Amino acid sequence: MSLIMPEPDQLTLDNSESIIADLRKISKNVLSEEEEKAAYETDGLSVHRQRPIAVVLPETAKEVSEILKYCYRNNVKVVPRGAGTGLSGGALPLKDSVLVSLGKFNKILDIDFDNRCVVTQPGVTNLAITGAVQHEGFYYAPDPSSQLACSIGGNISTNAGGVHSLKYGVTTNNVLGIEMVLIDGTIIRLGGKNLDAEGYDLLGIMTGSEGLLAVITEITVRILKKPQSVRAVLIGFNTNNDAGNCVAEIISSGIIPAGMEIMDKPLIIATDNFAKAGYPRDVEILLIVELDGTESEVDTLINRVLEIAKKNKASYNRASESDEERLRFWKGRKAAFTALGVISPDYICMDGSIPRKKLGNVLNEIASLSKKYGLAVANCFHAGDGNLHPLIMFDSNNAKELKKAEAFGADILKYCVKVGGVLTGEHGVGIEKRDLMCEMFNNDDIQQQLSLKKAFDEKSLLNPGKVFPVLHRCAEEGRVHIHKGKTRHPDLPRF
Amino acid sequence: MSGTYTPNNQEEISQFIYDSYQANKPLEIVTLNSKPIGRSIQCSQTLDLRKNSGVIEYAPEELFIKVKAGTPLIDILEILKSKKQSLGFEPVDLGYLYNGKSNYGSIGGITSCNLSGPRRFKSGALRDHLLGFTAVNGKGECIKSGGTVVKNVTGYDLSKLLAGSYGTLSVLTELIFKVVPEPEYAETFILYDLNPKKAMEAFSVAMKTSLEVSGACYYSKKNTEFLRLNDIDSSKSVTAFRMEGPKKSVQERIVSLTKIFKEIKEKTVLEFYQSNLFWKITANLECFSNSQNLVAKISLPPTETAGFIGQFCEDDIMDINNKYFVDWAGGLVFLEINDKDPSYLILEKIKKFCKEKGSHITIIKANANLRRTGFFVSTSDENIKILAAKIKQSFDPRSILNPGKIYAGI
Numbered sequence: 074m075s076l077i078m079p080e081p082d083q084l085t086l087d088n089s090e091s092i093i094a095d096l097r098k099i100s101k102n103v104l105s106e107e108e109e110k111a112a113y114e115t116d117g118l119s120v121h122r123q124r125p126i127a128v129v130l131p132e133t134a135k136e137v138s139e140i141l142k143y144c145y146r147n148n149v150k151v152v153p154r155g156a157g158t159g160l161s162g163g164a165l166p167l168k169d170s171v172l173v174s175l176g177k178f179n180k181i182l183d184i185d186f187d188n189r190c191v192v193t194q195p196g197v198t199n200l201a202i203t204g205a206v207q208h209e210g211f212y213y214a215p216d217p218s219s220q221l222a223c224s225i226g227g228n229i230s231t232n233a234g235g236v237h238s239l240k241y242g243v244t245t246n247n248v249l250g251i252e253m254v255l256i257d258g259t260i261i262r263l264g265g266k267n268l269d270a271e272g273y274d275l276l277g278i279m280t281g282s283e284g285l286l287a288v289i290t291e292i293t294v295r296i297l298k299k300p301q302s303v304r305a306v307l308i309g310f311n312t313n314n315d316a317g318n319c320v321a322e323i324i325s326s327g328i329i330p331a332g333m334e335i336m337d338k339p340l341i342i343a344t345d346n347f348a349k350a351g352y353p354r355d356v357e358i359l360l361i362v363e364l365d366g367t368e369s370e371v372d373t374l375i376n377r378v379l380e381i382a383k384k385n386k387a388s389y390n391r392a393s394e395s396d397e398e399r400l401r402f403w404k405g406r407k408a409a410f411t412a413l414g415v416i417s418p419d420y421i422c423m424d425g426s427i428p429r430k431k432l433g434n435v436l437n438e439i440a441s442l443s444k445k446y447g448l449a450v451a452n453c454f455h456a457g458d459g460n461l462h463p464l465i466m467f468d469s470n471n472a473k474e475l476k477k478a479e480a481f482g483a484d485i486l487k488y489c490v491k492v493g494g495v496l497t498g499e500h501g502v503g504i505e506k507r508d509l510m511c512e513m514f515n516n517d518d519i520q521q522q523l524s525l526k527k528a529f530d531e532k533s534l535l536n537p538g539k540v541f542p543v544l545h546r547c548a549e550e551g552r553v554h555i556h557k558g559k560t561r562h563p564d565l566p567r568f
Numbered sequence: 569m570s571g572t573y574t575p576n577n578q579e580e581i582s583q584f585i586y587d588s589y590q591a592n593k594p595l596e597i598v599t600l601n602s603k604p605i606g607r608s609i610q611c612s613q614t615l616d617l618r619k620n621s622g623v624i625e626y627a628p629e630e631l632f633i634k635v636k637a638g639t640p641l642i643d644i645l646e647i648l649k650s651k652k653q654s655l656g657f658e659p660v661d662l663g664y665l666y667n668g669k670s671n672y673g674s675i676g677g678i679t680s681c682n683l684s685g686p687r688r689f690k691s692g693a694l695r696d697h698l699l700g701f702t703a704v705n706g707k708g709e710c711i712k713s714g715g716t717v718v719k720n721v722t723g724y725d726l727s728k729l730l731a732g733s734y735g736t737l738s739v740l741t742e743l744i745f746k747v748v749p750e751p752e753y754a755e756t757f758i759l760y761d762l763n764p765k766k767a768m769e770a771f772s773v774a775m776k777t778s779l780e781v782s783g784a785c786y787y788s789k790k791n792t793e794f795l796r797l798n799d800i801d802s803s804k805s806v807t808a809f810r811m812e813g814p815k816k817s818v819q820e821r822i823v824s825l826t827k828i829f830k831e832i833k834e835k836t837v838l839e840f841y842q843s844n845l846f847w848k849i850t851a852n853l854e855c856f857s858n859s860q861n862l863v864a865k866i867s868l869p870p871t872e873t874a875g876f877i878g879q880f881c882e883d884d885i886m887d888i889n890n891k892y893f894v895d896w897a898g899g900l901v902f903l904e905i906n907d908k909d910p911s912y913l914i915l916e917k918i919k920k921f922c923k924e925k926g927s928h929i930t931i932i933k934a935n936a937n938l939r940r941t942g943f944f945v946s947t948s949d950e951n952i953k954i955l956a957a958k959i960k961q962s963f964d965p966r967s968i969l970n971p972g973k974i975y976a977g978i
Binding site: 185186187188189209210231232234238239242243245246250255259261262263265266267268269270271272273274275276277278280281282298299300301321322324325327328329366367369370373374426427428429430455458459460493494495496497498499500501502506510513514517518519520521522524525526527528529540 | 627628629630631652682684688689692693695696705709710711712713715716717718719720721722723724725726727728729731732733737748749750752772775776777778780813814816817820821867868869870871896899900926927928930945946947948949951952953955956958959961962963974975
């Protein structure tokens with residue numbers, strides 16, 4: 074499919090061989106054969122593929138620094154890559170780029186229970202951090218569904234969330250420090266084992282910056298002690314509105330569940346077939362609410378949640394009586410994407426965030442869009458924080474269907490913005506939602522973000538073509554913000 | 569153009585900054601003048617934001633409030649209280665520190681300083697609760713970022729950058745904050761007479777449990793006389809742990825803590841009312857009420873704090889005796905430095921210590937001379953300062969917004 078990326082630099086392409094030779098002087102791990110590069114040509118958004126000039130797998134921050142310095146001096150674009158599980162195409166290589174994989178940064182450097190933190194290299198997986206500390210009853214809180222495979226460095230780049238972010242926050246709330254390398258090779262350490270930034274919150278701006286500002290080479294995250302007691306409850310409803318109201322009422326009653334997830338009927342059936350989770354099959358929509366704390370606190374909260382559910386016409390409920398049962402409840406939800414792969418040849422996963430009270434509206438809108446486009450859709454939501462993942466099913470062998478699926482997805486996101494939500498809650502903008510940025514931001518907003526990018530990367534060599542619309546796109550679509558009838562800075566380049 | 573300009577709304581703020589940008593004239597930003605913090609600014613124009621005030625939208629069931637940045641924080645807290653909600657970062661009232669009486673200042677002011685209270689180590693800093701904003705940059709352009717939803721990774725997270733930027737990047741005009749339910753109940757467990765090292769160890773022990781401590785502070789023996797609460801013996805050092813949540817859960821957790829510290833004989837429990845008072849006094853730095861000396865905060869890895877105290881706060885053998893207290897379960901030291909040594913050599917020593925330990929010191933109260941000539945926040949790496957200068961330029965290319973407030977020359 075067509076995707077407009079920044080024009081490749083012919084000089085760089087012509088010099089590919091000498092660039093590869095120069096990189097080999099810096100790192101012993103340079104991949105330049107086509108079959109070697111094939112594994113890096115795409116990420117979790119696999120409809121787009123592109124091989125770079127070379128893939129480099131540095132082993133130290135100093136090596137990263139040398140590579141970036143070289144690319145900076147020679148005006149070569151750089152695309153950083155973690156585990157490649159991202160769903161928005163943030164790690165898609167450019168034809169004239171060098172892909173820097175952090176795959177060899179795979180060691181945990183320091184486990185510090187006294188300061189409740191772990192120092193790790195960025196290529197370590199999210200789940201491995203919990204794995205390294207769980208013998209003492211600790212864990213790392215953000216838990217994206219891909220936590221078995223996704224890297225902690227990638228988590229920082231997208232500010233990854235998960236099913237427990239309602240209570241425990243997303244990545245940005247759980248990172249204490251990083252070491253990063255700027256495009257000119259400068260190595261900087263931000264934060265560490267203490268709290269809050271000296272001066273500007275550079276750590277805050279780096280988190281969620283999708284590899285556009287610097288390459289991260291070391292990370293300090295905070296770890297938490299596991300709660301004493303955790304229980305989950307399944308609640309079934311017959312209508313979207315009842316489920317939406319129940320979610321809103323739980324939150325406004327003052328309860329902050331550890332997790333609160335919603336699945337619709339197609340996913341209930343698909344996940345139950347796949348994972349044997351024991352879900353009720355005669356409900357239209359299923360809510361999973363997890364509560365944690367001391368034993369008596371959890372029991373009290375479960376009862377309060379069940380009362381609210383009853384008030385909102387719940388047709389089914391079941392509270393977990395053992396940890397095995399609780400994990401079985403989650404097994405289905407966590408396998409949602411895999412389970413859907415069984416029933417549909419292809420699907421795309423959207424990621425809007427909306428105000429909780431609009432949940433019923435948005436589900437109804439998705440259902441009518443599904444009819445309009447003639448494509449099936451299944452929905453799972455991080456209901457507690459209004460983050461939805463509609464999964465649009467299609468067959469990639471039918472070129473028209475992919476186009477339709479993408480238009481369907483864009484319509485969902487536009488509707489999210491219309492009801493007061495945002496384009497992406499946790500997957501990132503990447504290339505996927507890049508051209509929708511003008512739905513949320515006007516020209517001044519985007520110019521400010523581009524200026525900030527230049528403070529880190531004046532030549533725009535780091536991960537170009539991502540997050541922001543390519544040249545002229547917003548202006549072409551007629552969405553440039555006009556202030557009092559005139560643009561304030563006609564001399565500024567419009568993208 | 570000189571003197572004080574008090575615009576009524578965002579449009580007027582934008583126009584004033586646009587004109588100042590065109591004329592290349594710097595300006596100092598104030599709202600309620602509650603916090604003389606940061607390096608002093610020398611310029612002829614003052615932009616007073618107090619009229620840009622009021623709640624725009626409060627959605628208790630959506631857990632957010634959207635306000636104009638000049639709104640007095642006390643008004644916001646009262647509105648939230650009416651719905652049994654609050655700001656999760658536990659706002660700090662520095663009025664006591666500067667003038668001996670309560671003055672929260674404006675929501676924009678506290679945001680610009682990223683000030684967070686005792687709950688910070690559990691619930692995050694102010695910046696973690698700021699969901700979105702509208703502001704005017706140094707060119708007079710209105711910019712926005714974030715939104716009303718908690719999960720949002722659309723574009724750079726500028727809310728983080730603007731919180732704690734002391735008005736040097738943009739003038740905040742509208743803010744959207746996440747709100748949280750007020751804790752149903754709270755109690756505070758107190759251990760008496762621990763020395764600093766033992767107190768820091770006690771923090772470490774408690775923080776390694778699943779008891780969800782939501783406040784942990786330490787007052788040394790010489791700094792407890794202001795704790796005038798019925799149930800506190802203020803002749804001894806105080807090591808305090810707060811528990812919040814449903815009453816039954818709080819009481820169960822207090823019992824658990826009591827068991828953990830059964831070897832320590834002298835202890836007590838503050839019930840709800842006294843517990844709330846105790847943490848208010850702590851959040852508001854009331855031990856430094858109307859201090860005439862320099863006051864600084866030092867953010868440290870908790871395991872370095874006992875060493876820091878021995879070197880800079882209290883040591884009988886070395887005759888070091890500065891007033892201080894420790895918050896954030898050992899992660900933050902507030903230190904008063906008296907004027908015996910007018911050249912403040914101790915500050916240079918603290919800066920060196922911080923650099924070695926990967927931490928930093930921020931001066932929160934200083935005399936006029938020091939605010940003019942001294943540093944405000946220590947720097948661990950000159951490259952951070954170089955990057956900060958570039959970031960400042962990207963928002964405020966002619967350096968007209970609070971120039972030099974954080975770093976001299978930036």
